Amino acid sequence: MEPIRPCHRTGGFGFRKFARVLLACSLLAFCYSPVEAAGDSAALDGIHEHFTEELQKYVGEGLVDYKRWRQHPEGIKKYLDELQALSPEQYRAMPEDGKKALWINAYNAFTIWLVLKNYPIQATSKFYPASSIRQVKGFWEDNFISVGGQKVSLEQIEHNVLRRDVQDPRFHFAVVPGSLGGARLGRVAYSSRGIANRLARATREYLGNEQNVRVDTANNTVYVTQLFRWFPLDFAEGTDLVKRFPPPTDDEIVVDFLRRSGPAGLRSRLERKEGDPPFKVIYEPYDWSLNEIDCSR
Structure with missing residues (x-):
């Protein structure tokens, strides 16, 4: 777009008219952006509401009606396009x-x-459930989306952004990797408003589900999903053990995180008296079955 140059005072196009034209152009540029102002979280939260509209059509009790959603993918495509329009600035x-x-x-x-x-x-593989995303080659590594000028795969979002930059272990209970072993998908998208409380609630819900965590007090044993074996150091940030020397074991990190972040019932079952032996932690298989409504058990 050519810059607007003020005309000579002759012809009646004075400074005030020029200022009005310049203001109008600025407003047009402002309205064009899907996020109305750089860093305006309220505007971006408005875009996330478009995701909420789709979730409420096709998600129930944390599971997804992929069969029906596949017939009407235009809504989620529009939402992803809006995210990709977000500029680096x-x-x-x-x-x-x-x-x-x-x-x-x-x-x-x-x-x-x-x-x-x-x-x-x-x-294509006998090692995973027939409907699992693990059957799709390169699902995490070979597909890319551009957000804020960053071209990223799902793997990069998880490891290079959320784990490295965000460093809030509760995100593990908010991201939904398309499997029954992961977090349940909510019917409302995340927004900047109240996100700390939302993450705390998502964490309690995941840890309170006995398919993910259960305590056998009689045998002094805690059974947890493989998620905690894959990323034990992520959960050290939410414990009292970070600065301890000698360093804590992975099992100690996991139990301490559960004790601090789980729902009240779980926390009470994990209480220990001085001199009590440590809990034994058993990491159970992760359920890679697709998180679709037809798979509800």
Whole structure:
């Protein structure tokens, strides 16, 4: 666009008219951006509401109706397009809570989009459930989305952004990797408003589900999902053991995190008296079955 140059005073086009034209152009540029102002979390939260609209159509009790959603993918595609329109400048100006909500939603929406592209999933491996996303080659590594100028795969969102930059272990219970072993998908997208409380609630819900965590007090044993074996050091940030020497074991980190972050019932079962032996931790198999409504058990 050519810059507007003020005309000579002759012809009646004075400074005030020029200022009005310049203001009008500025307003047009402002309205064009899907995020109305750089770093405006409220505007971005408005975009996330488009994701909420889709979730409420196709999600129930944490599971997804992929079969029906596949017939109408235009809504989630529009939402992903809106995320991809976010400029690097807008992203850099966002507050941390806004970025956290953005990446959680981007991960969840992009996962859904990739499942829809590959649905119904064709079984190619005997090592995973027939409907699992593990049957789709390169699901995490070979598909990319651009957000705020960053071209990323699902793997990069998880490891390079959420684990490295966000460093809030509770995100593990907010991102939904398309499997029954992961977190249940909510019917409301994340937003910058109240995200700390939302993450705390998601964590309690996941840890309070006995399919993910259960305590055998009689045998002094805690059974947990493999998620905790894969990322034990992530959970050290939420414990009292970070600065301890000698360093804590992975099992100690996991139990301490459960004791601090779980629901009240779980915390009470994990209480120990001085001199009590430590809990034994057993890491149970992760359920890679697709998190679709037809798989509800």
